[in-house]
Amino acid sequence: MALSLANLSINQATLRQQCSLDQAITEISEAGIGGIGIWRDKLHETGVSQARRLIESAGLKVSGLCRGGMFTGEDPALADTLSASAVFEDNKRAVDEAAEVEAQCLVLVVGGLGPKSKALDVARTAVADGLQKILEYARNAGVVLAIEPLHPLYNADRSVVSTLGQALDLCDILGEGIGVAVDVYHTWWDPDLEQQIKRAGHDRLLAFHICDWLYTQRDPLLDRGMMGDGVIDLEKISCWVQDAGYSGQYEVEIFSKFDWWNRPAKDVLEMCASRYRECCPH
């Protein structure tokens, strides 16, 4: 008997070019998959209330909302640096949206240095300050925050938090209501990964993102691989995460402008399910 897909979730980025949120909900649900990770731009297109109705009626769990953060005011998608108050306002909206769609967590990408700064310490202080401020708001809204350390490759433009250890150091300072999102693409290289996953434990492992790192990449951002097509030992990392007490869904997040974004959604989801069964321990 084929394994249930209730514990599998598809991050919308995996179907970014094929599907609106409405379409993604339908496709994922029809594939028998249990969850969805939602992106805010797609959520705004559909409208939050409408999205909530569709998700409920499809019976999907929302494994995470992407994304809050960008506390340094530097977002590569924007032409300018945002003020701390503008960043805070946007994060409040993200928390409200996460509450409304009942996301398991709001995923935070903390922000990079930006093109004009060299001051990593200043950026990291801005991140700690921004986290503290939004955490209070999130606690009141009943939303759990998940810091997602990004690969050191993105230190300049997306995240000055590069390791799980760094993210957990922040969690230690901040206290209740905040944990981490572990993405194998960002963390697989880290010699300290097993130990930091243990350190995180059940209470702070809030999301687990899977895909693969292709040996030869055509783009540093948009050429992620399907599970099994690259060099990541997904079975081993999955075991570490499970042994540490993670009980949430496995969320597939594949940015793939050369390959998976150009295939029909049904085919992509079929492959996600098949590779999830092959590569992840159950």
Added chain:
Amino acid sequence: MALSLANLSINQATLRQQCSLDQAITEISEAGIGGIGIWRDKLHETGVSQARRLIESAGLKVSGLCRGGMFTGEDPALADTLSASAVFEDNKRAVDEAAEVEAQCLVLVVGGLGPKSKALDVARTAVADGLQKILEYARNAGVVLAIEPLHPLYNADRSVVSTLGQALDLCDILGEGIGVAVDVYHTWWDPDLEQQIKRAGHDRLLAFHICDWLYTQRDPLLDRGMMGDGVIDLEKISCWVQDAGYSGQYEVEIFSKFDWWNRPAKDVLEMCASRYRECCPH
């Protein structure tokens, strides 16, 4: 009065497309720069004895020879996996060459996973074993080995040693005669960098490579920036290295297929000298 350039060295990779080793020695010497970092492929073209004569007559110091290592048998420049004994033979030749050109150190890039493996622990064990074996040979030859941790970006294809901390853990096990090459491009993002540079100290800081990380990169390998053109706080890292007791040269290593490789060697060297004076503390 302009600051002396005796403490500046130019890694040949910076003039890769413009110069043979003979030409690089002439250009660097005429620019009043004190050192050169040599690559073995270029060294072989010129011949080791001839290279030695040219370097001596130009009065250059050899800040390092690039490179030994590749202990996993996986070198992206090769079509196949090398056996451990073939790797050992090549590393012995590298040690002999380093001795003959009186290099300050033999730089080691330890090797990546390769395209077909997922076993990071196996690869890391192969690295530790390979290092131990070649270290004995190097000690007898009077050559000092420098492990160069590479950016986590290269974990799959070039180096399963990604952080200075990892490299120093290996040094702790291996004992005398081995240290590290710190390249700002590979290490600047690391939240633990200052502490690990301190930990390395005078005896294990064997080489210091400088360049910059461009905010927008056109290639993950061959689009490094000139000092001052990117986001690395070179002054701060240089201070850490100096305060820890590093007394060697500052070696400029810029792989740049879109920019610096297409300019006359003289212009590149002039800019290296100028930016070294601007960006590095003296």
